[in-house]
Every structure is written in C-alpha cells, then in structure tokens.
Amino acid sequence: MSKTQYSESSITVLKGLDPVKERPGMYTRTDSPTHICQEVIDNAADEALGGFATEIKVEIHDDGSLSVKDNGRGIPVGLHPTEGLPVVELVFTQLHAGGKFDKKSGGGAYAFSGGLHGVGVSVTNALSSRLEVTVKREGQIHRIVFSDGHVIEPLAQIGKCAVRDSGTEVRVWPNGKYFESPNYSITELERLLRAKAVLLPGVEVSLTRTPKGQTEPQTQTWHYPNGLKSYLSDLISEAQEAVPVFASENYIPAGHDGDFTVGEGAAFALTWLEEGSCASESYVNLIPTPLGGTHEAGLKQAVFQAVSNFINHHNLLPRGVKVQSDDVFGKVAFVLSARVLDPQFQGQTKDKLTNRDALKLVAAVSGDPLELWLNQNVEAGKKIAELAIKQAQARMRSVKKIEKKKGSGVAVLPGKLTDCESEDIRENELFLVEGDSAGGSAKLARDKATQAILPLRGKVLNSFEVHADQLFGNAEIHDISVAIGVDPHGVNDNPDLSGLRYGKIAILSDADVDGSHIQVLLLTLFYRHFPKLVSDGHIYVAQPPLFRVDVNAQGKNKPARKFYALDQNELDGILERLNKEGLSENKYSISRFKGLGEMNPDQLKDTTMHPDTRRLLQVRIPEDAGDETQSIFVKLMGKGEAANRRAWMEREGDTAEVDI
Template identity: 90%
Template structure:
C-alpha cells in the first residue's frame, strides 16, 4: 500500500512572533510543574536592583485570588519612550523577548554591573504565561501603571498619581495562567528557600513573604534578615547536624590593579564546614540566582578546597601508606554555601539551574584556595580533623571497591590488547572512552586522567549490528573487544543481564565532530540499543562532544593575555565572534581554525574541551518515558536492511533541511 506523502511547501513554515514561542513551548523557557519559577523571574529582577545597591527591601505577597506580587524600593523600571522602538520601555521589557537592561556589561552600557538576568527573556516569559499582569512604577515623583493579559497590553501605560521624588520602586502582580502548569499552587518551601537565600546574599536587605495560612483569618508575614550573611545562613542549614570544625567563611573579589583574565568585582563569597554526621547541605548561587544543579563555580570551589586540604595533608605527613585521597573524599562530609559574582554568566537553559562558564571554575578556584589554605595552617587542630575525615572517606571507598569486586571463574576473557585501562577499580568513577581511530586514541591516552579514564581505540566503522543475531556478534572483533572491555555480555530488551562484571560507570562514545563521526556514533548507539539495552536504561552510555572550531585571540597588552575559545558548531562560533566584536576586537586580532578530527587536537586541547569532568560536555543517552515505540521505529527506518525504500522517501522529503558538511 502506497504511503501517503505529507505536503511540505513554503506555506508549511510557521513563524511565531512576539511572545507566541513561549506560549507554544513553555517548557523551553521555564519549569511547568508549578508557577513558582515564573514568579522567581520577577523576584530575581528585584534582587538585581538590590545587588546594584539601589533597593533595600523586597516584599513578596501571595493574595487570596491566587495572584502573587513582588514589590521593591529600587529605581523603578523606566516609563519613557524607547528611542528606537517608539514604545514605553516598561512595555518593551514585558512584551519583547530579549529586551532588558542587562546587556553590554563590559563596555559600561548596561544598567547593571552584575546581574542574574542575561538576555531579557525572564519577565516576558512571566507575562506570556499569565492571564493578567499589572506593573506599578514609582519614578521621578509620579506613579504609573500598565496592565497585560496573556502577554498583550489591555491597560496602556497611565499616570495614576503622584509620590515623593525620593519614593521610587516597582511592584509587579502576577496572575499565572493555570493551563500552562501542572498545578496552580506555588511551591511555598521553594519560595521560602529562595527568599531566605536572597536575604543572606544581599547584605542589609530585608526580604519578606506575606500569605494567609490555611484556616487562618489574617495573613502572616515572614521576614528574613541576616546580619552575618553566609556564615549564619549555613549554620541554619546544618542546625540539626554535628559540626566537626567551626564554619569558615570568606569573601574575595578581584580588585583594581589585578592583572589577569578576570574583571574588577568578580569573585566569590562562601561559607564552609565539615560534619561528623548528618546530611550535608550544599547550596550555590551566581549573581543571587540559585543553581541547584551546581556548575563550574562549584567545581572551582571543590578544586580549591581539595588542593588546600591535600597540601595540608602532605605538609603535615598525615597520609597512611597505600591511601590516595580524591576530591570526593574531601567533600564527602563538607557542607557549603557559595555565592559567585560573575560578570557574564552562562547558564544551561533558561531556568538557570547550572552555570557553564569555564572561566568561573578558574575564578572561584583562584579566589578561594589561598584563604582556605591560610586558615588551615593557622588552625592546625581543625585542619587535622578535616584531614582525618577525608582519609577515613578514602579508606571506606577503597574497602567498598574490594567488597564489590566479584571472584570470576577461570574462563574469564582476556582484556583487549589495545585497551589502555585506568588504575581505579571503582566503577562509580571509572570511565571508558570508545575513540574513533588509533590517531585519536593516541591523543586521548595522553589527555586522559589515568586514574579513572580508560581508552579503547576502534578501527574504522563498527558493524551495523541492528539485525545481527547475538550468536554472531563476536564474529566482529570490534564488538567483541567492546563487550570484553566493559565486562557485560550482549543481551535483549526483555532479559535480566548480570551487570556485576561491569567495569565502568560511564561509557562514552568519542568521535570526530563531522559527518563520519556522526555515522560512527549512530553505529555504536545501535549496538548499545539493540544488544546492551540495560546499559542505556541504567544511564551508563554517554556521547562526548568535541569542538569543531577554535578561536585564538591575540594578547592585548599585559592586562589581557592571549585567549582561546572553542565552539561546538557554527552557532557557537557565531556567538563567540559576536562577543569579540562587542569587545571591540578587529578581524586581524583573532584567528579561526577548524579541527579536521580528534587526532589533530593536541592532548591539552582534547583534555580541556572533551575529557576533563569540569570543562567537558558529555551527553547522557536516554530513552524518554513513552518514547520506546517511536525510538524503535526510528532505528528500524535508519538501520534496517529492508528499509532502503522508506529511507529514500524520507531523504527526498526532508533532504533540504539537512546541514551539509562539505
């Protein structure tokens, strides 16, 4: 039976304008489990005013009609007409994506030196997903109001009264549209944590939440104000745990006259301690934005703390013979609150749950390491307690590895000769990189961390195993070596395989960033999907993402040394070039080179961009819930031997959408 062709013509393309993209795909811009995050965007704007020193109060109230209001006594959003757009600025901020006062920070054209807001998306998303939104602004002795509904203006900007010239600020009241969220209820614990953290991180600022408790006649107000900042906040977080040492706190920001890659004002404040028992409370923030998934700033703190503690252990000769302390041993019992200040933060996604700036790792490591090492050596008794905790964690880890290890029969397969194995036997930290070709394998061997990273070079393209019978799989040398190296036998989707022999917690496919590399990725993913499905289900399979381009920026005097940037694809390259142009660099001040393959990268480049856990991009392979049938159909179409006709029809229909790499 002939398959009906889907019409694909010029009229098939839909262009979403204004705030329509947000309404069409809200999950791309915010969390949709509850309206809490869209209200957090408004709170973050008020916090940015306080971070700049313009506001001393942030008042949040949940009203009986389900709306939420945020009020600050900052400068007030400008209400004048925008010189280019011809609309009131306050209207632009709430109705246009990528309109805001937080761009051009490096050339001084921004309204904020440091902010959590990046690209003017936050409150316009709030507006798009609200059935009603009111903004009241006090500024220059006048009170203005504008009203929106579903992102559109329904009450134009109007002057509604007078106020004292010194009385300024903004109040935003939001009625979230329930159709975009799984529940209309705000997450009160999340709001309380957020507001309490803002009070901690904003010295001298009072933050409050007013709401009516269930069954109560009158609303109650919670107020947060922390005169001791991070130190008292961390003490609150670990109040039920027993501290091994007193809380150590520190603030260290880059000052005038500093030569290096960082700007004046960048740096970090943190409070840190170790617990004898109890749960560890770790929280981090970037420009007051909470980062529950951590990121490079947390990696920087961990690097600095590990280095400081490890140096202390070495200096005082505290390490027992045969014990090697690792970063996780030092942090196993640590509790910390970290507040980083970064001029141009880059987050993973619009919800800003994770910081991704590679510079932030170096920044926090640089400002945190020396003060902590000095404190340890000034408080030797506390330093020895911390060292003892780390050493005990290391010894427990080593015992658990030996306990997990299983005796194998005499028929155990010999590991492949081309496998360069790692030293550790702990599968929770071990990683195997399946590398395309011997040349790339050589670079990877030099770039790896030999303690935890193993390399298995593959010759050419692996067999398409989609329709290969399991009994015939080991006829292919590459598949045989992969199976023996990982310690797991091939199995089917309905089987219950024995994974006790698994030798690596992460198995990463590392291929060139070109068409051939993508083909090798697909062939290996086919192998794991068809014959090792349990490894995918348990989250052991990953795809590494090496860069395609490198940008070398020449040194500009003593204050700005030479820099290197890496781009995954053309889009990232364009973004880097745009950033350099904003810095005022001409074309002859930088050069662009394209990597032809992994073998062309020197080991340091491969390590920094693709293999080091703190700076690489590693994608976990998962099959979303409910997508099993669609995934199977895609593999059948792409890899099935009898599907040539459907592949041809698909390529004819979709071929003009492909990005050809010539």
C-alpha cells in the same frame, strides 16, 4: 495513508511571545507557576545586588495572584530610542529585551545580575492571564497592564510621589492552563527568599500570605546580619559538625591585572560533617543553581588544594593512600555565592552555571583564605585531614572489593570441599583441616553422613586488621566463607544465618607450634569477621594427640594396648600408671606424631573425629571478658603491636609450655 502537503505555506513563524505559549517547557518549569514568579523576584534582587534597593516584599493574594515590590530605581518608562515603545512595555513583551547586556562597556543597567538573556519576565507575562506593573520613578507613578502577554491598558501616569520614593511593583496572575498545578510551592519560595536575604547583606526580604485555615494574612521576614555563616548553621542545624563553620568573602579589587573583572569573586561558608546529609547551596548573582556548575567546581578545587597542602605539610598521609578531590569534599556542607560579570547558564531555568572562567575565578579567590585558616586552626585541619583520609581508604577498599565467586547465581562451593550427606545443622560438622595430607586422612576417617572436610593449604591470612571488603582476596578465607554459607560481618551487624550449612565448625590442626599458630589465625578470623558464629556456639577446636604409647601384650590375658596423650602432662600420667602396673620401659614404646598426616585414618577417627572418643572444645567468650579478649587479640595480632608483643614474650616467656 493520507498525503500531507509540504509547501512554502506550511512553515509557521511564531512572533512576539507566541513561542513561549507554544512551548512553555522550553522557558520555564511547568509543574507550578513558582518559577515564572521567581523571574520577577530575581529582577528585584538584581536591583538590590546593584545597591539600589534595600527591601523586597512578596505577597500571595487571596485571588491567587502574586506581587513583588522593591524600592529600587524603577523600570524606565520613557520611549526606547530605536524601538519607539515605552521601555517597561518592551521588557515585558519582547524576548531578549533587558538591561543586562553590554556589561563590560558599562552601557548596561547592571554590572552583576542573574538575568542575562532578557527572557525572564517576558515569559512570566506570556504565561499570565493578567500582569500589572506599577513604577515609581522621578516623582511620578506609572502603570501598565497586560493580558496573555498583550497590552490591555497602555502605560499611563496614575499619580505622583516623592522624588526619592522609587521602585517597581509587579503583580502576576498565572494562567492555569500552562501549569500542572495552580498552587505556588511555598517551600521553594521561602527557601528562595531566605537565600536572597542571606546573600544580600542589609536587604530585608518578606513574604506575606494567608495560611490555609486562617483568615488574617501573616508576614515572614528574613534578615541575616551574619550572612552566609549563620545561614549555613541553620541549614545543618540537625547535623553534627566536625569543625567550626568557616566563612570568607573575596572579590577582585580595583587595579587588579588579570583575567577577571573588578567586583567578580565569591563569598562562601563551609564546614565538614561527621554525620548527616551534607547540605549545599550555590548561587550566581543571587540566582540559585540547584544543579551546581563551574562555580561549585571552583570551590571544590580550592578546598581540595588547600587540604592537600595541609596534609602534605604536616606529613599526615599514610603510606599507600592517595587522597582525591571527592575524598576531601564528600563531607563538606557549604553555601556559595559567586559574582560573575557575564554568567552563562544551562537552560532558561538557570539551574546550572557553565562558564569555564567561573571555575578559575572561584578557585583563585577561595584557596588562599581557606589554606590560611587551616594553618591557623591546626586541630581543625587535622580533623578535616582525618575525615578525608578515611574517605580515601574507604574508596580504595570499595574499588578493590572482592566478591564471592558465583556461578548460575549462587556461590560455588570450593572444589576441595568434601561435603557430607546430611543437611541438618543439628548433626552435621565441618572440619577445617591443616594441609592436604591430613585432609586425605580426615576424608577416610570421617563419617560421610554427617562430617565434611575442607583442607587448608598453608597458614591463613592474619585477618585482624583486614577490612571485610578485602577478605575474599585470600583464597582460603573465600573457601571457608562459601563452605559455611555465611558472609563476613561485624559485631553489631545482623547477619543472615539462614544459609549456615554446618552446626559445628571444627578447627583441626597439628598438635605443635605451627598447628597452634594456624589455630590462632583461624580463631582470629572467626572472632573478627564471623562473631555471630562464635557467640552462637558454632566454632570448635579439635584436639588431636601428640603422643602414642604402644604397650606390648602381657601373656594371653593381657593383649597389646594403645594410649594417646594430648600433651606431655598426659604422657607423664600414662607412664606413671604403667609404672604402677609394674611395666618396665622395654615393655612399651612411645612415638610422637609429627602431624595429622602421620596418623592413619583409624587413629584419626578414634582420637579426634568420632563423637564418642574425640576431644572437641567449644569456643566461647565469657560475658564479662569482652574487653579483655579484645585487648589480647590486639596485642597478639595487631600490626602495630610488635613492641608490646616482644615485651610480653620477654615477661611471660618462661611460663609458656610448648613443644618445640
């Protein structure tokens, strides 16, 4: 291993623009030269922001260079009072030299600007093989030329112009060795220039270039007389708006006492979307901030506060729901243009604003106008509140989402499930049995080859209005889902039925009112959360008998007999037949099953479980009865339908045939 010398001479001091050339990634994006050209465009935009320029012209030339021309004041060409060099030369050759410092005292050239470090165009110069600056100022035209950051043609007057004709033109030849691709991002340039036109009312912005495959240059021009509102409408043209676009522009007025400076503030346009991705763009002093920052946080805070006040004022919040900031802002599409006296960015690329005061500033100037608009447009406000509340409910469900219990990567079958030997769903069956005692009888009565038993304790949850994410909070529903091997799904979903473990799923409950109630609760579960099983014919209802008739033996030729009756009607039919046979009442006895648990295994097998002797009804919904079925379920199982249920029972109660 060689020994490396480390002494005083080992320390290298990079001077001038050498730090930029050594580590360009610290100062700009190196995927393409687009960003170093954006620095020049931003300088022209700062002139327009200050009210000194009315046009910005960008042109991509056939030799790969790019020029930016404005009709602002023109960069000063005189000697700097302390540095002794022309100011235009200092701006392009010295890091941290510019006219955007000393804003509060008024000694700087700009009150509001995107530039703040004095680094931008000097980086452009350092990473360009050639850079030309032409300045029109005070009736004279000056030019200076650089190469790799060094002056190769000193500042010189090359002509005269009208005194009122002023401005700056910078032409850049990016040095390809610093960039992964020599090509400009046309999409990014177009977006940037379009945004400058939007954010600078009255300023015309253009891009001239020769499209690929053509010989003549073409010019695109951007001019937005309606500013942010029309720009946001363009951004979300393919999305569905929930409410009309709202736009506002508010800056701190003269004579204001407070923490902010006159002229600071924000302009914004926003709306809420029903569908589609939420377009959002933010700017600080016309500089795009794709990563957002404190100004976006200020707008978010203002929107949340305004909507929260509206919801509370109109008493729209359901019990148990708490709306958070992201619930309100999640569906917002917006364009925000903040004006901050002394912006602080994260990194030289200025992708994110970090001023803490910017949050307070934007929140302060945006909240009142938005709240006023909401209260003047109550229907729009209620629509926004509805969207926010839906988002809050979805968030609360997702936080409480209950997953299947898993072990070793697969769903764990319920411990109380008595499974069958067959895995062929063409023949195997699952009986959902009411109660543990009935479950015990069913286990002894079953055909263990093809019949499985899952006993249920008590009544299953009414799942009609329970969201799918919350279903597994109920142990019985969790066990049913795991046992059958299918996850809950909606009517329009495409569930995976490859894990279905049983071809028939039979509901087996007592033949009384409570049993009917459990049956309805289970049917509600399958109808609402497992509709594919219903439509594919996998759900059945077993019908155990309610009565047993024991007929005494009538001599040697007529042994004792047993009859089972499903309900009172069947019992009456059996008794009528016995009477026709001439049997008196003392020749037979009638017993009523209080529940499945009273049946011994043989009785349960013969009456309810054996395929040859049982009654098993398949659950189906007729094709033309979908709406009617839905309305019946809503009336019977909906939480808010108590009044309708009562009216229905009062109207139809005398027609019910129930054994109580």
